[in-house]
Amino acid sequence: MRFIAGLIEKLQRHPKRIVFPEGTEPAVLQAARQFYALRLGAPIVLGSRDRVHAVAREHALSLDGIRVLDPARSEELEGFVTRYTRLRRARGLPETDARETLLQPNFFASMMLALHQADGMVSGATHTMAGVMRPLLQIVGPAPHTRTMAGCTVVELADSRFGEAGVLFLADCAAIPVPTVEELAEIAVSTARLARHLLGVKPRVALLSFSTKGSAEHESAGRVRAATALARQKAREQNLEAIFEGEVQIDVALDPEAGRRKCPDLALPAPANVLIFPELNSAQIAARLLYHVARAEVYGPVLLGLDRPAANVPRGSSAWDILGAAAITGVQAIHFPLLYPGAGQNIPGEARP
Template structure:
């Protein structure tokens, strides 16, 4: 399965609008030009108009028609400020402070998404993860029934018949250090949605542990077992099981032996790690030793899509994340 080509094709079909609040940043500008040229999205570069247009000119794209929007000059800014004040006044936000916030491209981008003027936003080439998600969590918030934002990687393993012909979703590998059972269940449900919407595969979700179905006794095993029960209660139609050791989750003959009757064991394509240490180590082991492509991290759990870039992201990385965000906004 060529995952990125599928994502590109779906992004072209959807024609979504993606806000880029780091609109004068060189890589972001070049990525916006490429995304527009490829038809992946309608990108909007946010920032000081003079600075953004200078960056566009430097990138050779001044006449290419990528939209530039300066929050300090926007005719929608007063209405956004009113809406933000209404949303946050119980938290002590004054109208004056709301006006100041919407002049910030990051908060303006979040308000664009909240008000339906953009389908998602992408940031992080120069901003921290906290700066990217703070406006999103205050304004867009998480999806109904999902208490936290998490992250996933789509792993494409060459010459592999396991999972979905070598394609897996791994979570959480970048955000939540030690999720409790309720949070772990939420990560599992959000990851299943990522598998469906982004990869186009029917999820078979395994919550991983060093134990399979009570083969070991420990509080860490109990956490995964409880998370499995919570997730099953919330989504009884979902193919999901745990706790499962990795081999029992993805190797058919071991799954049949260790977890007979499981709807997932031996054929899982969505792997939920019990904590960030396991998830981060796990995806990097597969990436480096199996020479797998690691697409992400993809943010999940927001009511509308917001994605955070690595500050070392390449232009190609940013183009890919713009396309991913567009597909998540379907």
């Protein structure tokens, strides 16, 4: 709550337009309503106007201040179809029925985002990760000089001893089942950059393993060890001030006393506020355990490495979960080129500058 409250204050000073493709989902409508009521910006929900209004009436939700946009009746549809067709041809992708594709809300929302008709996008309450990521990858694409796209889940715990006053950044919780050394290093750096952007402090990044500093020899531990060295190098090249430590076990990352006992030369001066997992299974399991067992507030995943700000929320998310993801996405949009220099210039169907 404290973390999101701080982001809400920032967003109130710099309101943004967030598009919610799942406009007929009650929790999404409630989050959009809260987004407007808190003066965070202009929420845009997609869907049949009749269905959206029917859901709003059923749940006693006001649509005042919420823009309801039906892709099938939008004046933008023809232009979107033309651009999408040109984009697919330029990339050598198979021909599809562009109109039918753009009528799908995540594709329509991705085009809005790419054309700067929205500042951020939040989806996933009724869609799979693949259903959210595919349109974004096809239409928005990666940020400049970025090869790895991943997902960062932001967790806020009641116990402020952990992370940064209880806030932890976990990655990759979304995209890459078993990242390579290069991918793991890029995930670590991009997550650290996001943590720096949102928290305003030096990130303390722990690249996790079942081993600490060679206490066990295994390919997985060696991969994390190599990724740590590469992440340090990449951070120096990008002038990112952050501490990277790995490979380390979770108790070493979170408990300074355990860290000193197991690793006297540990680089972390305080508990890590960024946790990088060796593969997707462990990251997903950890995030959901914190949500269900520790009753933590869990937001995202926030999508890393895209040319525009976007977040994917798990299916069945509450209105508060969705609002939190929207707040993070909106704050990213305030100074997005600081996260990804040169981002936001790619326009679908046109040559990239």
